[in-house]
Amino acid sequence: MTEWIWINGEVIPLSEATVSIEDRGFQFADGVYEVIRLYNGRPFTLDQHLARLERSARGIEIVPPMSATQLKSEIGKLLSRASLHDGMIYLQLTRGVAPRNHIFPQTKPTLLFYARELPPMPEIDRCEPVKLRTVVDERWKRCWVKSIALLPNVLAKNYAITNGADEAVFTEYDCVTECSASNLFAIIGKELITHPVGPKVLPGITRMLLLDIAAAVGLKPVERPLTESEAETADELFITSTTREIAWVSHWNGKPVSPGHYGEKSKKLHAILRDKIARETA
């Protein structure tokens, strides 16, 4: 099945889509991106993703070439053509093409997005756990910008995999911040705890949704730094991301963590998230 991409206003097969080697996304990582999950052929929390795109773009002084409303309409048209049930949209915005120079050029940004099929999410009880490996955080200090300068994340993720884990969790001094491509949550007693958004933590959309949902399962949402030993000994521990929703953590640096299965409260949060997804993408 052909995958389609919208690139600077044109819709073409993804396999044919290219950018100039002088696109600043290629030479300077001078751009931002979003990944949006599709359920039932519809994008979930698209408005929130497009709002974050605008914040990221503003954070690096790129002016998007169209409004969120226009972009939403163009994404809708691409989705009609793609006609996927389960999948994702990958969207990228760069500062555009110009002869290589650090100085911001006067040029038109490059904007593209494509839809790709993904397997449907498994039932909650069948969701696979993840094994985490700690990696000292060597990333830059504006991780709240969802930039394409992902090399440190890529290196951390692969270091984790080489060491028998699935995902890297960043540590800074004694604290754990987030993972290479997901946020981290701990349930300790009656609290649902995650690190505040900022220099080292991206404002994950699923992260935000779970903080909203917490109260519904009797948990108090708390945004504070979490120490490594708190995370390791939490009652329940999970990661969140757009494409994974929630994945419970089974191992921390090779050691099993509590409770050894998908925790009851985590599962309840997941069930409420699923209800919301079903409602909003019906």
Next chain:
Amino acid sequence: MTEWIWINGEVIPLSEATVSIEDRGFQFADGVYEVIRLYNGRPFTLDQHLARLERSARGIEIVPPMSATQLKSEIGKLLSRASLHDGMIYLQLTRGVAPRNHIFPQTKPTLLFYARELPPMPEIDRCEPVKLRTVVDERWKRCWVKSIALLPNVLAKNYAITNGADEAVFTEYDCVTECSASNLFAIIGKELITHPVGPKVLPGITRMLLLDIAAAVGLKPVERPLTESEAETADELFITSTTREIAWVSHWNGKPVSPGHYGEKSKKLHAILRDKIARETA
């Protein structure tokens, strides 16, 4: 005049050169690069640049698709075709094209380089100074890798320009490390001082040459962290880079710095560097 690029073994006009939007250089900043200066149509310190390319590539676990010797020969062929007198080669190596996923794919790296004309360097007495602006260092901690994840450098440089300077100099606590696209040197008494290479400092080729040359002008090369006040009050202060050679610093955060003109010792270093360039590119 057509600019030529060698891209994955093919030589084509630069204006036609593209990469897949799923090249990891475009989606993950998953690559490294080099810039080599051409004098008299010949690349200066090409071996040193290619050695650094290999170190950078190893640092992020990319295996270059050819040896430095083969690469040197291909660069030579492109230069014959380009027939430039003054110019540069821009070279980039990425992990290649694969469906987007943080995990290292099994794929062939993307390798490209192109030659571009530059104006000849002015006589030493006519070299323009630079105004520096301090910027808190928010970059990652592997700056010794010459990676294309340059977004923080781009933002710092443009912040400097917006604030009336030409180049950003990074500060970390009380120390100054390097600039957004150059290394920083201070002459204090009989010492030529620059920050050691490491997490926050790239092993600049011109930097290395100057440390070698220092003794010839009676200066002791010293690699140690330099405080901001030492830099501001140094006898002479300059930056180095492949394309600028040496540029003396006239202002630091808007204030004039010593000696207010191109310093005598700095100029002597520059003259010896020019002799070396002339000899090696004759």
